[in-house]
Amino acid sequence: MAGRDAPPPVVGRALGALAGAVMVLDAELRIVATSPEAAALLGHSPALGRSAVAVLCGDTPDRPVAEALSAGRAVDAVIPHPAALAGRTLRVRARPLDAAGWVLLLEEGDADGDDAPVCFHGMWTRDPAMKAVFRVLSRVAVEDVSVLVRGETGAGKELAARALHDLSPRKDGPFRAINCAALPANLLESELFGHVRGAFTGAVKDSPGHFQLAHRGTLFLDEVAELPLELQAKLLRVVETRHVLPVGGREPVPVDVRIVSATHRALRAEVAAGRFRADLMFRLRVVPVFLPPLRERRDDIPLLVRTYVEDMNRKARRRIEHIAPATLALLSTYDYPGNVRELRNFLAYAYAVGTGPVLLPTDLPPELVEPIHSDRPELAEPARVAPSAAVVPAEPESPEARRIRDALSRTRNSKTRAAQLLGISRVTLWRRMVALGIATH
Ligand SMILES: Nc1ncnc2c1ncn2[C@@H]1O[C@H](COP(=O)(O)OP(=O)(O)O)[C@@H](O)[C@H]1O
Numbered sequence: 088m089a090g091r092d093a094p095p096p097v098v099g100r101a102l103g104a105l106a107g108a109v110m111v112l113d114a115e116l117r118i119v120a121t122s123p124e125a126a127a128l129l130g131h132s133p134a135l136g137r138s139a140v141a142v143l144c145g146d147t148p149d150r151p152v153a154e155a156l157s158a159g160r161a162v163d164a165v166i167p168h169p170a171a172l173a174g175r176t177l178r179v180r181a182r183p184l185d186a187a188g189w190v191l192l193l194e195e196g197d198a199d200g201d202d203a204p205v206c207f208h209g210m211w212t213r214d215p216a217m218k219a220v221f222r223v224l225s226r227v228a229v230e231d232v233s234v235l236v237r238g239e240t241g242a243g244k245e246l247a248a249r250a251l252h253d254l255s256p257r258k259d260g261p262f263r264a265i266n267c268a269a270l271p272a273n274l275l276e277s278e279l280f281g282h283v284r285g286a287f288t289g290a291v292k293d294s295p296g297h298f299q300l301a302h303r304g305t306l307f308l309d310e311v312a313e314l315p316l317e318l319q320a321k322l323l324r325v326v327e328t329r330h331v332l333p334v335g336g337r338e339p340v341p342v343d344v345r346i347v348s349a350t351h352r353a354l355r356a357e358v359a360a361g362r363f364r365a366d367l368m369f370r371l372r373v374v375p376v377f378l379p380p381l382r383e384r385r386d387d388i389p390l391l392v393r394t395y396v397e398d399m400n401r402k403a404r405r406r407i408e409h410i411a412p413a414t415l416a417l418l419s420t421y422d423y424p425g426n427v428r429e430l431r432n433f434l435a436y437a438y439a440v441g442t443g444p445v446l447l448p449t450d451l452p453p454e455l456v457e458p459i460h461s462d463r464p465e466l467a468e469p470a471r472v473a474p475s476a477a478v479v480p481a482e483p484e485s486p487e488a489r490r491i492r493d494a495l496s497r498t499r500n501s502k503t504r505a506a507q508l509l510g511i512s513r514v515t516l517w518r519r520m521v522a523l524g525i526a527t528h
């Protein structure tokens with residue numbers, strides 16, 4: 088795009104006059120034009136034809152712009168200032184110009200306390216606690232310490248483990264994941280540590296386990312709290328000696344593996360209850376990381392909905408151009424026992440079942456529209472469909488009650504508008520309020 092294709096400087100000036108700090112990129116993300124305002128913000132005037140990703144993101148691990156642009160998504164993100172001025176950030180809004188390229192709007196970001204969205208290795212958030220987790224992950228990734236990620240199902244534990252791997256010096260080595268809850272003890276032992284020929288019926292040849300297969304890489308032990316005690320003892324020995332003993336084998340095999348483990352349980356409580364070895368816990372949770380459930384970071388819900396809609400629009404037959412406010416209200420007040428995975432599944436359902444350019448409440452699965460579900464994720468999966476009418480016991484703290492109260496307070500108690508917001512009729516709203524014991528006057 089350099090050389091004789093370069094636009095005259097007046098184009099950059101005109102863009103600046105219209106929109107301030109702006110960059111125009113071609114479809115390959117190379118810079119086509121930069122307004123003087125954008126150059127001033129960046130501290131230099133980037134050469135035409137240079138990769139905007141390299142100019143803006145350099146080698147920083149937070150690459151929201153890079154990740155979104157290369158995925159062809161519109162993005163609104165705050166990134167560290169590319170000139171690495173301490174504490175300064177740059178807000179970048181990127182809009183696709185169909186397939187022709189991009190326009191980037193740049194702004195000085197707030198120093199901190201910002202609730203702007205970031206994308207960290209596939210994880211989108213605007214939540215300060217999540218951003219703090221990302222900072223911990225990027226710092227500890229380069230150390231060879233064991234990390235224990237705690238979080239509910241679907242909260243992003245495996246993505247966090249992959250981020251640790253991708254940011255570590257082991258990134259070119261293997262990443263292997265094994266779910267410790269999925270197999271009975273004897274199979275799990277040979278999956279983890281391997282076996283030698285003849286170790287048991289059917290063991291016709293030597294077979295390496297996950298530890299050997301993850302050599303020079305990262306092993307992700309998912310649901311590690313479910314590991315039977317006898318295997319906990321064997322795992323501890325591997326961690327201490329850095330050798331594995333395959334089932335039926337005599338010769339310990341050296342392994343160089345970084346362990347990242349995950350659980351939805353409080354491991355300390357498991358130790359207190361005698362179900363988990365304290366010595367192993369201290370080996371595995373050198374750095375504990377907690378991923379908050381989605382219902383505790385509700386501001387992420389609209390962000391994730393938009394991100395998934397943009398993503399699915401490119402892949403699905405349906406194109407959603409607009410999200411009805413009532414739909415967003417429903418999605419924003421649901422409790423998500425299955426966290427981000429459940430949210431994504433709701434949208435996948437809407438793409439499969441619904442039609443038309445507007446995402447309507449009726450495109451969502453029934454449990455969302457009329458939910459009764461427990462606050463305990465293990466009981467709520469799959470969510471049951473509510474029996475209709477007023478057989479639901481009054482329960483002021485239920486998610487449905489909370490949603491209704493929320494809709495009423497947002498509409499300053501207008502039942503007509505609250506019903507619209509919730510996507511139900513005024514009569515239904517009134518009936519649900521009576522059933523749930525919410526004052527109807
Ligand atoms: N913050 C996030 N932003 C975007 N997608 C996410 C986020 N967290 C989780 N996901 C998606 O949700 C699904 C579940 O994530 P995963 O890491 O497997 O959760 P867990 O291991 O805790 O069950 C995956 O499809 C993942 O890509």
Ligand SMILES: [Mg+2]
Pocket residue numbers: 241244245309
């Ligand atoms: Mg998982």
